[in-house]
Amino acid sequence: MNPDNALRSQLLKVLCFAALALFLIPALTYGFVRYAAHQDDVAFQRSVEERVYADTTASSEEKEAHIAFYRQRPPSTICDNREPDAQRYREAVCEPFGEVWQFHLVRQVAGWTLVAGVVVLLAIAALGALAFGNRKLQYGSFVVGWRLMMLASAAAVVVQGAALVWLSFWVTAFFFHKYYLKLILIAGVLALGAVWVVVMKIFQRVALNNTVEGEVVTESDAPLLWRRIRHMAARLKTAPPDHIVAGIDTNFFVTETPLTVGQKTLQGRSLFVSIPLLRVLSLQEADAVLGHELAHFRGGDTRNSARLGPKLQQYDHYMHGLGEGGLAFVVVPFMQLYRMVFQLALSRDSRAREFKADRMAAKLVSPQGIVQSLIKIAAYDHYRSNTERTLFESDRKLDGALGIGQAVAQGLHPYAASDDFFDDMRTAHVPHPFDSHPPIAQRMRHVGHVVLPDNYGAIVRETPTTTWADEILTAADIERRLWAQYEAQFAQNHEQTLAYRYEPANDEERQLVLKYFPPVVFALKNQASIEINYSGIAPSGEDVLPWDSVKSLQYKESSFGDSLIVTLHEKGLIGAKTTKLKLAGLGKQKDAFNAAVSHYWRRHQIMRAQ
Incomplete structure (x- = not known):
């Protein structure tokens, strides 16, 4: 399913939960207070009338005036009354912490909480509109929204927790003329626990660690590749990457976020290249991919991601922590609503950036080069995923070298002629670690070079005579080390799943x-x-x-x-x-x-x- 459509399908559901999170407890509190206050007003007026009519010293006019005075000023309104004639009445009824004072205060707090809930929803809509309307304002709007959601969640937990404790006493006291200490204590513990969680999560630091499995390729390791990348960067009028990292993942990407490779953290611009993919791409196809990634540098995409990424991680960490914090979970829905609205804006922007980078790569190299690279990368990714899934589903323990990379390389061409290939490629996407990419069919139309699905197989089966992987002197050693590490972890994960799967049937199992x-x-x-x-x-x-x-x-x-x-x-x-x-x-x-x-x-x- 299209990522945007998936998000939109959930949006209405999350909006309903957000409305419940913001309004349910305040609305119940406000409704109870209004009902209870009205009942008290009626009882008070009845008591006044009984006393007045029982007074034999007052005239009929005095009695009616007395009754009218209290009828126009019931206890539920007297705390806000500033008439000099009502001062003694107000002081007698609205003594601090008394029943009328409490109900008056809680009604005001509940009312303003409902208003604040509306403001939060309007703010989510306004900040989301800013993120949709102007990419340059995305970072600023998210930071403002993040702070607003943090304050709103903290205030909601405090106010709604206090309301629950207050209701745990007054609901039973009002309707049944008794209270249950255990119920009050439970509500109090839940409320205090939620407040504690919110405070802890607000001040908790989030460890930001962007780790990639790979090895740094220096200029001496691949002088021709470095020269080619610098040449393309100059043609695109952007600075070249500071680092090239080679790995065996099925993707290419660029980032300006600090990237941890092994024991070293790389600062500045980094370009990740996949050695297995470079081996199946011709020089022209690989140049198109590299040009696409460099175009992200020129467009400021990586700079924006480097600024916004840590904020998104902090927000997600805070929201996830509240979801595990007992009563604090009640504020998660409206925080999730804002995250989803913002993600819709990011998703749309991501697609626009991918289309733009494709067009720049097509102009820099050729439309044919970018389209054929997309087809080959998607095919390789599908076949590798299928190969690993079949291996992982095996009920036998995996011993020794698994040879995943070799199996994928040898089986890719036969796969491209199979029925599974055509099924997999119908909705093919190019894998990417940082954002969602549009389907290949859409990307082909945007660069003006469309390949029919019947021709995908022939493109994948083309074997390049020369590749950029051949120009990386350390490529074979990097692949050998990374595949060994990957397969060892793969086998260990598989062994752990077997411990869950086996009944067991023999001594080995x-x-x-x-x-x-x-x-x-x-x-x-x-x-x-x-x-x-x-x-x-x-x-x-x-x-x-x-x-x-x-x-x-x-x-x-x-x-x-x-x-x-x-x-x-x-x-x-x-x-x-x-x-x-x-x-x-x-x-x-x-x-x-x-x-x-x-x-x-x-x-x-x-x-x-x-």
Whole structure:
């Protein structure tokens, strides 16, 4: 699905949640206060009338005047009344922290909170419009929005948390004439916890680390490539990159963000080139790709990304932290709304920048060169992904050199003649680590050179006689080292998934499962113990309760000793059968025990799902 369409399809849903986050608690508070205040006004007026009519010393005119005075000035309005005649009445009713004073204050706070919610939504719309309308204003509008959302989220957590605590007392007190201390304490703890999370996340520093797997290619390593890149940069009237980094990922990119390569952080302009892709691209096709990337330098794209990227990471980190902060999650929807609106603007801008860079590369090299490079890169990426997916889905442990790079290189041409190739290329995109690229068909139309899908295979099967990879003296050594590291990590990740997949069926599989899921024993009272393993739960002196028989688990705390209530798939006399595993003496091991039970049961569920 088109990234813009996917975002737009979610926008309405997020907008609804944002409205609930901003208005639900304030609206409920305001509604309750208005209702309760009205009921108190009615009761107060009735009491006044009873006292006045019972007064035998006052005349009828005096009684009616007295009643009219209070009828025109009910308790719910008197705190704002500044009439001299109402001063004694106001002082008697609106004493600080009294009931009327509280209801009056809460009504004002709730009302202004609703107004502030509207302001936040309008601000999101206005800042989003700025980001859409002017690329130069994107950074400034996002920084302003980021600060506004941070303040709005902090204020919302404080105000709504206080409202919940206040409601936890007054709702029950008003309707049932009693209050529940436990309910108030729970609301208070949730509110304070949310405030604490917000404060911590506001002042928490975010570690920004842009790491890429690759190696630096110096000018002595590839003098002709460096000369060619500098020549193209001069023709584009932009400064050349300060660094070239070569790797085995299936993409090319440029960045001005500090880039960590190995133990070194590169400052300035960096260009990443893929050695495997350079081997399948002709010199003209590779030049078109390099020209496209250099065009991003000229257009200021990398400079803008270097400024905006860290802010986006900070915002996402803050929003993610609030989502894990208990009651603080209520403010996440409107923060997510702003992020989505801004992302729509970035996505549209990203497409425009890609089209512009394509046109500049086509003018610099040729339209044919940029189009054929797009087709080859997309084909290589699809085939490599298919190859790795097939390998990863294997149920056998991967040992030794996997030869992924060699397998992809040798199988690419046969793949280009297969039915899978045509299916994969229908909606092909060129992979890129920093932004979403438009489909190849659109990019071809924008450079004025359209290749029909039936001809894609012939382009991919073309073998270049000379490539820029041949001009990188260290290319073979870089590939060998990076593929070795990549395949080792690939095999380790695959082995870990096998530990989740195996039932196991033999000793070899059992040893692998035990490597990642060894038995965990917890000591209990009176020298008893309970063991958690991949087969099930085994209390000392009892048979193993197999995971296959477990339907659900519930940890139950008790002053007489904790226990684990296991609901079984087996039917009982009434409903599902349960068994109780006593955990007396577990003590401080409770969290570790629950984590182990959850971890091992999840492994079993994943294994059965396979």
